[in-house]
Amino acid sequence: MRRDTYRAVVVGAGIVGLFTAYRLARAGAGPVLVVDRGFLSGGGSGRNGGGVRQQWETRATIRLAREAVADWKRFGAEFGYNVWFRQGGYLFLAESGAELERLRRVHDVVRSEGLGSTMLSEDGVARRVPGIAPGATVGGSFLATDGTLYPFPAVWGVYDAARSLGVEVALGVEARGVVARDGVLQAVVTSAGTVRAPTVVNAAGGWSGEFSRAAGLDVPNVASRHEILATEPVRPFLDPMVVRASDGLYFSQTMRGELVGGVTVPHAPGTGRGVPSSPRFLTGMARALVGLVPRLAGLGVLRAWTGYYDDTPDGLPVIGDDPRLRGFVHADGFGGHGFMLAPAATRRVAAAVLGERSDLDPAEFSPARFLPGRTAPAAERLQLG
Amino acid sequence: MVDPPARSPLGSGTGPGGPAAAETLLQSLARRGFPNVVRSVRYHRPRGPFCGLGHCAGCLVRLNGRPNARACRHLVEAGDRVRTENAWPGPRFDLLGALDLLFPRGLDTLHGFRRPAWATRTYHRVVRRLAGYGAAPDPVAGAVPGPAPRGEATDVVVVGAGASGRAAAASLVGHGVRPLVVDRSLGPVDLAGADVVSRTTVTFLPPPRPDGPRPFVLLGFEESGRGVSIRARAVVLATGGYDASLVFEGSDRPGVIAADLAFRLAPDGEQLPFARALVFGGGSRARAVLDRLGPSVAALAAPGDIGPDVVRRASELGVPLYPRSLLVRARGRSRVRSADLRARGRTTRYSVRCDAIVLAHRRLPNSPLLFQAGARMTWRSPPGAYFPETGPDGATSVPGLFVAGSAGGFAEDDRRVSGERAARGAATGEGAREPGAPVPPAAPSELDGYYRELLAERRTGKWVVCPCEDILLEEVEAASRAGFRGIEVVKRYTGLGTGLCQGRYCLPDALLLLSHLEGRPANEVGYITQRPPLVPTPLTALAALANEFGEEAVA
Numbered sequence: 043m044r045r046d047t048y049r050a051v052v053v054g055a056g057i058v059g060l061f062t063a064y065r066l067a068r069a070g071a072g073p074v075l076v077v078d079r080g081f082l083s084g085g086g087s088g089r090n091g092g093g094v095r096q097q098w099e100t101r102a103t104i105r106l107a108r109e110a111v112a113d114w115k116r117f118g119a120e121f122g123y124n125v126w127f128r129q130g131g132y133l134f135l136a137e138s139g140a141e142l143e144r145l146r147r148v149h150d151v152v153r154s155e156g157l158g159s160t161m162l163s164e165d166g167v168a169r170r171v172p173g174i175a176p177g178a179t180v181g182g183s184f185l186a187t188d189g190t191l192y193p194f195p196a197v198w199g200v201y202d203a204a205r206s207l208g209v210e211v212a213l214g215v216e217a218r219g220v221v222a223r224d225g226v227l228q229a230v231v232t233s234a235g236t237v238r239a240p241t242v243v244n245a246a247g248g249w250s251g252e253f254s255r256a257a258g259l260d261v262p263n264v265a266s267r268h269e270i271l272a273t274e275p276v277r278p279f280l281d282p283m284v285v286r287a288s289d290g291l292y293f294s295q296t297m298r299g300e301l302v303g304g305v306t307v308p309h310a311p312g313t314g315r316g317v318p319s320s321p322r323f324l325t326g327m328a329r330a331l332v333g334l335v336p337r338l339a340g341l342g343v344l345r346a347w348t349g350y351y352d353d354t355p356d357g358l359p360v361i362g363d364d365p366r367l368r369g370f371v372h373a374d375g376f377g378g379h380g381f382m383l384a385p386a387a388t389r390r391v392a393a394a395v396l397g398e399r400s401d402l403d404p405a406e407f408s409p410a411r412f413l414p415g416r417t418a419p420a421a422e423r424l425q426l427g
Numbered sequence: 428m429v430d431p432p433a434r435s436p437l438g439s440g441t442g443p444g445g446p447a448a449a450e451t452l453l454q455s456l457a458r459r460g461f462p463n464v465v466r467s468v469r470y471h472r473p474r475g476p477f478c479g480l481g482h483c484a485g486c487l488v489r490l491n492g493r494p495n496a497r498a499c500r501h502l503v504e505a506g507d508r509v510r511t512e513n514a515w516p517g518p519r520f521d522l523l524g525a526l527d528l529l530f531p532r533g534l535d536t537l538h539g540f541r542r543p544a545w546a547t548r549t550y551h552r553v554v555r556r557l558a559g560y561g562a563a564p565d566p567v568a569g570a571v572p573g574p575a576p577r578g579e580a581t582d583v584v585v586v587g588a589g590a591s592g593r594a595a596a597a598s599l600v601g602h603g604v605r606p607l608v609v610d611r612s613l614g615p616v617d618l619a620g621a622d623v624v625s626r627t628t629v630t631f632l633p634p635p636r637p638d639g640p641r642p643f644v645l646l647g648f649e650e651s652g653r654g655v656s657i658r659a660r661a662v663v664l665a666t667g668g669y670d671a672s673l674v675f676e677g678s679d680r681p682g683v684i685a686a687d688l689a690f691r692l693a694p695d696g697e698q699l700p701f702a703r704a705l706v707f708g709g710g711s712r713a714r715a716v717l718d719r720l721g722p723s724v725a726a727l728a729a730p731g732d733i734g735p736d737v738v739r740r741a742s743e744l745g746v747p748l749y750p751r752s753l754l755v756r757a758r759g760r761s762r763v764r765s766a767d768l769r770a771r772g773r774t775t776r777y778s779v780r781c782d783a784i785v786l787a788h789r790r791l792p793n794s795p796l797l798f799q800a801g802a803r804m805t806w807r808s809p810p811g812a813y814f815p816e817t818g819p820d821g822a823t824s825v826p827g828l829f830v831a832g833s834a835g836g837f838a839e840d841d842r843r844v845s846g847e848r849a850a851r852g853a854a855t856g857e858g859a860r861e862p863g864a865p866v867p868p869a870a871p872s873e874l875d876g877y878y879r880e881l882l883a884e885r886r887t888g889k890w891v892v893c894p895c896e897d898i899l900l901e902e903v904e905a906a907s908r909a910g911f912r913g914i915e916v917v918k919r920y921t922g923l924g925t926g927l928c929q930g931r932y933c934l935p936d937a938l939l940l941l942s943h944l945e946g947r948p949a950n951e952v953g954y955i956t957q958r959p960p961l962v963p964t965p966l967t968a969l970a971a972l973a974n975e976f977g978e979e980a981v982a
């Protein structure tokens with residue numbers, strides 16, 4: 043580390059941390075340091091499925107996502123890297139009338155926010171998912187402006203941009219805790235020494251709970267392991283991201299032709315650096331995929347990998363100042379949606395660091411909502427993978 | 428661009444007199460000439476088979492409605508429907524091959540195709556059209572039940588039935604253990620006193636933890652698509668070795684092949700689809716190639732000195748020798764026509780007329796299972812590869828996991844003996860907890876400095892580092908220049924090693940290239956995580972195993 047004092051130390055060089063640092067540097071905040079104990083894109087930012095969706099139950103998330111979609115469309119022009127953001131839509135499948143009703147309720151909220159989602163009949167689904175098993179669905183909902191992107195170039199682009207604005211990124215450096223006096227942050231303790239800073243941003247993804255607790259803050263964040271597989275590449279036959287809310291199944295076809303997706307497997311929570319794949323996921327995902335689209339039976343699975351969601355009790359992210367420790371800013375709890383929301387969410391994070399008023403309703407994402415005696419104002423249950 | 432309704436059919440795979448006994452589709456195709464059945468994924472460059480082991484993307488065909496089947500992994504059956512899949516009208520002349528000529532420096536998909544914004548949709552549509560190898564599998568009427576899975580539980584499993592694996596199995600029988608032998612090759616395996624699972628590829632899943640619960644669990648599939656699960660107290664890995672690739676201009680051209688493939692194209696040494704091969708390599712592997720291909724060898728070159736017995740054999744055959752040479756370029760488009768060599772440390776260049784280049788310069792251990800199991804590995808140069816740290820009985824750092832033969836870095840002459848020692852260890856206990864590293868003092872490799880010299884060459888065409896994904900040397904260099912260091916990051920930056928062979932062929936060379944570009948030893952460049960299932964495994968084979976693992980607790 044080149045200095046002993048920074049305006050802000052960002053913990054985590056994933057998309058959320060890098061974007062935050064970039065926004066701070068653009069605002070002329072002063073020297074910014076990003077530390078990460080791993081390598082670039084070694085965490086969730088390099089392990090997610092690249093989905094970007096605006097279909098949510100909660101209005102605050104819909105608005106954040108709508109803004110993020112506009113950001114991702116501009117990303118190439120702004121950052122010089124092509125993330126291949128392809129708006130092939132998100133298609134939510136329903137297996138029963140009750141699920142279809144649930145999707146319709148989401149659809150109504152999404153439409154009322156000005157997004158053109160549509161309800162699909164069984165035939166409408168079959169047209170968009172060629173080869174879907176007959177009777178596998180009773181219909182679904184679809185939003186054409188949702189899509190998928192390549193996560194890696196986004197990381198490189200923000201990394202480059204942040205560094206060219208003077209942000210210092212220290213890889214292989216672990217943040218271990220903080221020094222505070224009278225409820226005010228003084229310094230951040232890292233594996234490479236202690237640096238003074240009035241602000242620390244927790245953007246540690248799956249490790250954010252660990253860091254908050256190391257700073258003496260009792261937070262409900264839980265790291266949960268999720269797995270993804272990719273098949274061998276075939277020529278494009280599937281445009282949308284296909285999603286089944288009942289078991290969290292999701293899959294899309296990348297620009298390269300691979301099918302990439304996951305399904306919910308109950309995992310014991312926990313973190314760790316050795317993150318092995320499990321036979322339960324690989325075989326269960328294969329069964330779900332072949333059951334839904336039988337023609338895929340002979341397609342080869344190329345590789346599977348694992349990453350961590352940073353889950354909160356209400357399924358919503360935590361953004362803003364921690365009321366218990368002045369200078370400790372949360373940019374965590376994204377529950378597997380940090381990548382897609384990062385460009386928009388980090389505007390609020392940067393505003394919090396700079397002490398500016400955020401235009402977003404703070405109640406839904408506020409760190410204060412988990413304090414004793416408080417009740418979270420909303421919950422987001424449309425979770426996948 | 429529209430999918431042509433019919434790609435060029437390759438027939439049923441049967442010759443006039445029907446297929447020879449247990450002949451692979453690749454061998455069958457090779458009897459009609461060098462098989463060019465596929466175009467490369469990005470630039471539609473002509474490609475031919477490279478490895479013959481079911482890893483490279485050089486012999487992909489659409490087989491009975493299934494995309495991306497490897498001709499080298501299929502034994503011809505009457506009634507097979509075989510088609511080429513990603514070239515139009517066919518692989519010998521492919522209109523999309525114009526891409527290769529129009530973009531001699533390659534397409535920059537990392538930075539390009541961003542402007543103008545209104546063209547985004549068109550870019551996406553066009554680039555997507557070019558993606559992938561075969562079309563998605565044919566639609567089916569309904570659910571197709573795959574073959575019922577096979578489950579095995581055993582005391583000791585031996586993976587690989589080559590010389591060391593067979594020795595290990597026989598020795599286990601001698602110790603009163605009935606081993607289960609898993610073998611990947613397509614030929615029959617017959618071992619007295621052992622159970623055999625043949626034509627099956629396996630992966631550790633979940634990866635064993637160093638001190639974690641046993642048994643080991645191996646998941647795999649038979650070539651028929653049947654899912655296989657194996658549980659064992661101890662594992663002997665006898666997975667052997669393979670011939671490395673090499674990066675030079677045109678190294679991806681049809682006719683540039685690994686010695687492995689040369690041995691498999693014509694097991695009887697007859698009917699080779701080439702007549703004038705340049706053999707690259709000066710050691711025992713090159714010697715073996717000379718013995719097998721003798722009259723079809725036009726010249727022999729090596730990155731370093733050529734061994735005395737190779738020199739002797741070559742002079743008997745009248746084969747000219749080019750020691751201490753850089754292989755700079757393969758000329759020819761849909762087939763190698765000549766090779767350019769340069770003497771190392773000099774400017775003298777030679778051109779050798781040849782219709783094949785057989786790479787026999789560097790034999791690598793087949794180690795993905797060792798990496799996956801978390802065995803402690805040490806870099807050794809030569810040959811420039813990671814080997815497991817082992818005890819005298821082949822015990823690795825993972826209790827219960829033993830290694831024998833080339834996979835463990837044991838000398839060729841010791842294959843049998845190392846198999847017997849590993850068998851003794853596996854039969855009697857867990858093995859050493861803290862194996863030493865019998866790593867000989869690092870000798871300079873013939874490839875040390877090789878790429879430094881080679882990269883100084885003027886380039887006139889594409890240098891493909893990763894043929895599965897058509898990743899070019901320039902892209903790797905650009906990543907390095909931009910400050911992205913280490914193989915894990917460069918892999919994600921370029922896409923190198925993410926294709927069908929999962930890095931088996933490009934990574935060993937990428938490590939040497941990055942070592943030079945990053946100015947640090949190859950082992951500091953790192954290695955990538957070996958992800959299951961190691962080789963493309965049909966969804967149906969995995970799905971069939973879901974019942975077995977559905978309730979398994981996941982730690």
